[in-house]
Amino acid sequence: MKSFRLRMERRLEAPRAAQVRALAVSLFLALIVIGLLFALLGVNPFYAYQRILVGGFGSLYGLSETIAKAIPLALAGAGLSLAFRARVYNIGAEGQLLIGAIFGGVVALNFPEWPRLALMPTMFLAGFLGGALWASIPALLKARFRVDEVLTTLMMVYIASDVVRYLVYGPLRGPEERGFPYSSRFSATAQLPHIDITRIHYPTLILAILAAILLYLLLERTKLGYEIRVAGENPAAARYAGMDTQKIIVIVLLISGGLAGMAGVGEVAGIHARLSPPEGISPGYGFTAIIVAWLARLNPLATLLTAFLIGGLLVGGDAIQVALNLPAATIQVFNGVILLFVIAGDIFTRYRIRLEKQA
Amino acid sequence: MTDSSPTPPAVLMRGITKRFPGVLANDHIDLEVRQGEIHALLGENGAGKTTLMNILYGIYHPDEGSIEIYGRPVSIHSPHDAIKLGIGMIHQQFRLVQTHTVVENVILGMGKGFVFREKEASEKIRELSARYNLKVDPDAYIWQLSAGEQQRVEILKALYRGAQILILDEPTSMLTPGEIEDLLKTLHRMTEEGHTILFITHKLDEVTAISHRVTILRQGRVIATLETSQTNERELARLMVGREVLFRLSKEQIQPGEVMLQVENLQALNDKGLFALKGISFTIRQGEIFGIAGVAGNGQRELVEALIGLRPVQAGRVFLQKDEITHDSPRARIEKGLACVPSERLTALVPSMSVAENMVLKSYRQPAFGRGILLDRTTVRSYSQRLIEQYAVITPSCDTLVKLLSGGNIQRALLARELSSQPRLLIAATPTAGLDVGATETIWQILLEQRRQGRAILLISEDLEEVMTLSDRVAVLFSGEIMGIVRSEAQNLEKIGLMMAGAFRLPQEEWV
Numbered sequence: 104m105k106s107f108r109l110r111m112e113r114r115l116e117a118p119r120a121a122q123v124r125a126l127a128v129s130l131f132l133a134l135i136v137i138g139l140l141f142a143l144l145g146v147n148p149f150y151a152y153q154r155i156l157v158g159g160f161g162s163l164y165g166l167s168e169t170i171a172k173a174i175p176l177a178l179a180g181a182g183l184s185l186a187f188r189a190r191v192y193n194i195g196a197e198g199q200l201l202i203g204a205i206f207g208g209v210v211a212l213n214f215p216e217w218p219r220l221a222l223m224p225t226m227f228l229a230g231f232l233g234g235a236l237w238a239s240i241p242a243l244l245k246a247r248f249r250v251d252e253v254l255t256t257l258m259m260v261y262i263a264s265d266v267v268r269y270l271v272y273g274p275l276r277g278p279e280e281r282g283f284p285y286s287s288r289f290s291a292t293a294q295l296p297h298i299d300i301t302r303i304h305y306p307t308l309i310l311a312i313l314a315a316i317l318l319y320l321l322l323e324r325t326k327l328g329y330e331i332r333v334a335g336e337n338p339a340a341a342r343y344a345g346m347d348t349q350k351i352i353v354i355v356l357l358i359s360g361g362l363a364g365m366a367g368v369g370e371v372a373g374i375h376a377r378l379s380p381p382e383g384i385s386p387g388y389g390f391t392a393i394i395v396a397w398l399a400r401l402n403p404l405a406t407l408l409t410a411f412l413i414g415g416l417l418v419g420g421d422a423i424q425v426a427l428n429l430p431a432a433t434i435q436v437f438n439g440v441i442l443l444f445v446i447a448g449d450i451f452t453r454y455r456i457r458l459e460k461q462a
Numbered sequence: 463m464t465d466s467s468p469t470p471p472a473v474l475m476r477g478i479t480k481r482f483p484g485v486l487a488n489d490h491i492d493l494e495v496r497q498g499e500i501h502a503l504l505g506e507n508g509a510g511k512t513t514l515m516n517i518l519y520g521i522y523h524p525d526e527g528s529i530e531i532y533g534r535p536v537s538i539h540s541p542h543d544a545i546k547l548g549i550g551m552i553h554q555q556f557r558l559v560q561t562h563t564v565v566e567n568v569i570l571g572m573g574k575g576f577v578f579r580e581k582e583a584s585e586k587i588r589e590l591s592a593r594y595n596l597k598v599d600p601d602a603y604i605w606q607l608s609a610g611e612q613q614r615v616e617i618l619k620a621l622y623r624g625a626q627i628l629i630l631d632e633p634t635s636m637l638t639p640g641e642i643e644d645l646l647k648t649l650h651r652m653t654e655e656g657h658t659i660l661f662i663t664h665k666l667d668e669v670t671a672i673s674h675r676v677t678i679l680r681q682g683r684v685i686a687t688l689e690t691s692q693t694n695e696r697e698l699a700r701l702m703v704g705r706e707v708l709f710r711l712s713k714e715q716i717q718p719g720e721v722m723l724q725v726e727n728l729q730a731l732n733d734k735g736l737f738a739l740k741g742i743s744f745t746i747r748q749g750e751i752f753g754i755a756g757v758a759g760n761g762q763r764e765l766v767e768a769l770i771g772l773r774p775v776q777a778g779r780v781f782l783q784k785d786e787i788t789h790d791s792p793r794a795r796i797e798k799g800l801a802c803v804p805s806e807r808l809t810a811l812v813p814s815m816s817v818a819e820n821m822v823l824k825s826y827r828q829p830a831f832g833r834g835i836l837l838d839r840t841t842v843r844s845y846s847q848r849l850i851e852q853y854a855v856i857t858p859s860c861d862t863l864v865k866l867l868s869g870g871n872i873q874r875a876l877l878a879r880e881l882s883s884q885p886r887l888l889i890a891a892t893p894t895a896g897l898d899v900g901a902t903e904t905i906w907q908i909l910l911e912q913r914r915q916g917r918a919i920l921l922i923s924e925d926l927e928e929v930m931t932l933s934d935r936v937a938v939l940f941s942g943e944i945m946g947i948v949r950s951e952a953q954n955l956e957k958i959g960l961m962m963a964g965a966f967r968l969p970q971e972e973w974v
Contacts, residue, residue, distance in 0.1 A: 328825055328936045332815070333823065340808040342772060343802075344823045345793025 121454045129448030133441045151263040158422025159415030167301035173414030175366035177311040180395030180406040182359030186367040187319050189355045190335040195256030196363040197389025198263030199234035203364020204371045206233030215290030227365050234364020237355040242356035246349035264381040267285050286378035295373035304373025318403035394442045470533030472497045478527035489514040489682040499658040502673035508683040510661045515629045519551040520544040550620025551629040558611045560605045568619045610641030612949040629660045635759050646672050664697040664757045666963035695965040701910050705960035719748030722918035723887045728778035730768040738764035740942040746918045753933030754922040761942040762922050766891050770802045801885035807890040813865035818846035820864050853878035870901025891922040931951050940964045947973040
């Protein structure tokens with residue numbers, strides 16, 4: 104009796120070429136699956152993809168929108184890539200982003216008269232503190248009691264949503280908003296400047312680029328970055344070498360939470376100019392940033408590129424939603440499928456699949 | 463050939479040979495186990511006991527040889543085949559689902575239909591545990607049970623599947639003394655019911671306490687099969703350890719200097735919360751290699767972890783030269799000059815990082831590798847390059863990932879790093895495990911050269927040849943205690959063998 108069996112063999116090394124190939128193949132497969140979904144919805148997939156590309160990258164307007172969406176993705180994604188490198192799975196950037204937005208917004212609402220040069224940095228600093236504060240709870244739980252950060256960071260997102268909702272329906276509601284759940288509009292100095300007529304709030308863009316570069320340097324050129332990489336690659340070796348692994352957990356969670364918080368400030372001060380319910384502040388940038396970090400293979404510099412790509416997909420998704428009359432969830436499905444395939448594709452860089460004959 | 467017993471043997475293995483890359487694990491092994499007997503398989507680590515039993519249980523397939531069960535030639539391709547033949551095996555590491563109940567674990571994988579017949583199973587388990595004196599609550603969850611109880615569940619699982627022949631791999635290693643006694647009673651009870659027991663062990667007292675016959679393995683070969691009643695612990699120890707210990711490397715006489723490590727009455731727990739070190743004391747001087755012999759699992763791992771600060775010390779004190787380090791952090795100990803090559807090499811290295819980055823794993827904090835928060839990669843690389851040359855580590859470059867190096871080179875890199883700090887004490891735990899003869903020789907040369915330079919070295923090894931070749935003095939660790947400390951001389955070999963098996967304790971006034 105003969106039978107066949109699939110066998111997975113660990114590869115000794117994952118050459119860069121194999122990594123790129125696996126990434127390309129998984130993206131391609133994801134596009135096929137999503138294409139089938141389009142077909143099921145009665146839309147020609149090629150036409151849909153064309154519209155997405157044109158929508159996100161095919162015009163100056165599309166490009167500017169893509170960059171506007173890439174800003175929060177890059178800022179939060181760079182922080183997440185740092186945390187993931189330490190094998191600390193912060194998946195609650197969305198909540199940290201919301202709390203950061205609130206902190207920045209409270210500063211904006213309370214000091215509307217301050218000059219921009221003083222107000223803007225204070226708002227971003229407050230946003231960083233807010234996000235870091237929100238991340239500090241899972242950080243302490245993990246460092247002290249070894250509570251799984253995947254659960255706690257995720258649960259903190261829902262708490263953050265409700266906190267924001269409570270605040271904009273209650274204490275922070277603007278008196279002139281006639282019952283709508285919005286804060287008052289930010290003063291002119293509290294609103295971020297834009298490039299020309301686009302929605303690109305460039306102070307946040309500069310922050311995102313700086314964060315990516317600094318985090319890259321942190322990982323590759325500092326002792327702390329070395330500790331983060333060792334702790335992520337082999338926690339046992341980190342403890343053996345006398346590294347403080349609890350300190351590392353706390354630091355990466357605070358930094359990634361803080362950067363997500365700054366992204367939140369960018370959204371409320373650069374796009375909306377007011378606080379609103381959570382859905383109004385962020386359409387899930389904190390979650391999408393996970394894909395951004397993963398696609399970048401956890402390299403903070405590369406998150407700038409992947410944030411741009413995913414930003415384009417979001418803009419293109421909006422475009423087909425309108426043009427092809429597709430449900431709003433389509434682009435979320437799109438993103439979900441891509442993440443699934445990219446993570447699954449990772450296996451093929453680490454393992455070789457062999458068909459084996461059995462006697 | 464005349465067969466004295468009227469019934470065929472329960473197990474007959476003939477000419478079993480099994481090769482692993484670079485190792486001959488089983489070399490033409492013949493084994494006969496009679497029905498209803500308790501048969502002990504005795505040997506040191508790596509003697510081939512577990513491999514042989516894994517072949518019988520269908521986990522490995524032999525390269526050569528044949529197996530008969532109750533006189534019928536069989537070919538066993540998987541544990542599934544073995545179970546069908548009435549063979550059950552209890553592994554050293556239990557294979558139970560922690561979050562399931564006893565009943566669920568016992569019937570796991572047996573259901574033919576969709577429905578779990580839990581009531582029925584529960585009844586049968588109660589009946590079995592009463593019959594064989596295997597006290598365990600069928601509705602308890604596995605995580606609630608002690609190691610001894612979990613082992614009973616494993617035995618019940620095998621009996622439930624109809625095992626007539628039961629293999630136990632080092633069944634007492636995780637048990638408390640009381641639990642060991644219960645286990646031995648159960649095994650007796652089982653032979654009365656007609657079961658046959660195969661029992662892997664390295665402990666002489668257990669062999670003499672319960673087995674009817676014993677087969678001694680050494681280096682993959684059968685040395686002898688004896689009636690337990692016609693032998694004694696002394697003979698068994700001699701057969702198990704052998705006499706071929708060679709003294710290939712010459713050691714020059716060195717006058718030991720100042721005391722570099724002093725351990726007083728050290729006590730520590732294992733992961734199960736039982737005492738793994740029950741009050742250990744010794745000292746090591748400059749220019750001395752102090753060897754700790756003993757079979758794995760007698761407290762070696764806990765000793766290393768307690769010394770380097772990864773395991774809390776319950777009682778006792780540890781001094782490095784004059785400094786007390788009993789409760790210091792791992793980092794403080796490193797900075798005070800404690801270096802360690804642990805037995806699990808990969809806990810001391812980051813395989814997915816470069817040789818250069820691994821070379822500074824303990825020293826990267828020093829200002830020489832970058833001012834303030836910075837890490838200067840150029841210095842790291844040139845520093846590593848020097849160590850690579852000095853210790854002749856063979857690697858394409860210092861940017862090569864450690865996991866791409868051979869075992870011998872990984873070990874040499876590790877030693878290079880640990881010695882580069884000029885430590886006051888080097889701990890080397892099983893420094894040559896898994897290495898070939900040539901690589902072993904190099905590592906030994908490095909250690910002896912360090913001794914010549916006046917380094918104090920604590921050598922912990924299961925390889926008696928290694929301990930005898932390198933050490934000046936040898937302590938034998940058994941069940942968390944030092945059984946005696948003797949000079950590393952050929953005439954002490956038999957004593958050491960007996961102490962390793964827990965059959966002899968040297969009076970303290972005779973310790974050297």
